[in-house]
Amino acid sequence: MHHPQNPENLFLEHLGWINRVAEKTCNQHGVWGPEAEDFAASIRLKLMEDDYAIIRNYRGESLLKTYLAVVVQRKFLDYWRGDRGRWRPSAMARRLGPPAPDLEALVYRDGFRLDQAGEMLRTSGRTGLSDRELGDLLKELPPREPRHREVSADELTETTEADDRADTRVTGAETRALRDQVTGALKRAMDRLGAEDQMIVRMHFVDGLTLADVARALKIEQKPLYRRVKRLRELLRGTMEAEGVHEEDVHDLMDRKEP
């Protein structure tokens, strides 16, 4: 292998980094506290398995720290999906920022009621918002099916105005149908783009990553990216409208929600 150093020493030298990456990876996916500690312990064991096989397999094509970060991320997805199934925060939740991704995960992934989710977020120091404020925030997120237990729309918004409930359910069903239609058209429009442009569209428009994050991940300059994204937006919009997706529908997907 590339590295002459004892893999155990490499593991110990990078243990602090591994712990930080594990914690940050968990937090990124809305996993905190004991569950995050469990995962960190499991990844440490995994790295030690078979006489540090993962580290021994490192060939030196990248920095060891980056390689370990990728390994941890992949192991997390395996670990978490095994327990909870595939889950990713919505683009809107990412765009809104904390605590929206955590709130979305607790309500729609884990099936907690809004007041339970609020209590968990507040006691773990992840928000200072009241249940009412969290309820308002939840309304801005796209509706998703709860994973583990059936949670009615009434439960999800029980601390908000009762008059809003029926409207929320109707709007939710319409939004899901609209989202399927728009994303289908978007996928076909993306097929016409080059590989890097596809990645930019997926990361920025679909997943809601900032252009700073996209530029950093793809190792491209950020400044020209603004113009490029504008061009891509116009291109996609034109293609999708040609497919019969209404302009307002496209705006819903691509644009920031107006006050």
Add this chain to the structure above:
Amino acid sequence: MKEPNEDDERLAALLEGRVQANQREDMLARLAAADDDYEVFAGTAGVLRALEEEDARGRPPRVPSMGRGGWRRTTIAVTGTVVLLLVLGVVWKGRAPSLTRTPQQLALAAYPSAQGLPPEWRVPTPSNGVRGARTSAERKARAVYNGALLVDLSIAIRTRDTARTRELAGRLHASVDRGVDGTALHRIAEHPGAPADSLSALLEQAMAGVKDPRGPLELGAWLEAARLAANQRNADFFADGGSEGMLRRAKGLARDERAAQAVRRVRDALPAGSAPRWDRLENDLATLLARLSG
């Protein structure tokens, strides 16, 4: 669990920009169409970015120590600004849970310069005097103002701007809710030339006792930091996805149409997916801060 395969190291090399152009094109095409590898790639990029930012926040510009002199170090044990910032984060969040950054962290993200506040910088002023916030709305407005002052004071301390440190600590001492540890602010105002570590520790002590409403206080700190970032054309500050949440909070605090309009103007100046409108953003933020703190 699957064993890591060659892709993990290739993904790492791609994230570092070490893959040759033709191979890179192939990898990106596969990633754009993939689910698992794409998630690993994008997720790792996000984690690395977050850790870089964390490291950057933990390495503020070094400040010279006064050494022995008229000021005796406080009894608070401070091993360095790095530890201090971490402690400040814990204290701030521990007192009132929130995901927002502390005023010190906001100040560092918006204005990492070691040169002190811009010479022409106008510190916010409350329109209704420094005392007498009795109603809930008045308390919130005062908290917004105090949050802004905390950011400016943090920068003044970090950059060894003695005159501003004295002025801002004095103004905060006069303005914050009476629950605050006024002694700490008073000592900062009295000894603005003390070592930065000691002043920061005193500021930590003061903040731990702040009784102002936490949401408006955080909003004020963000608005002032954003104003500084706009002044410096610091696009990274606005790229973290937190602006929308703060503007929502601002919208909730707006008591009249003019304040609501100020929120809309700032939102317009921060268009999604493109560069901030630098020609107006600083002024729009100043207007919003004035509307919410007046």
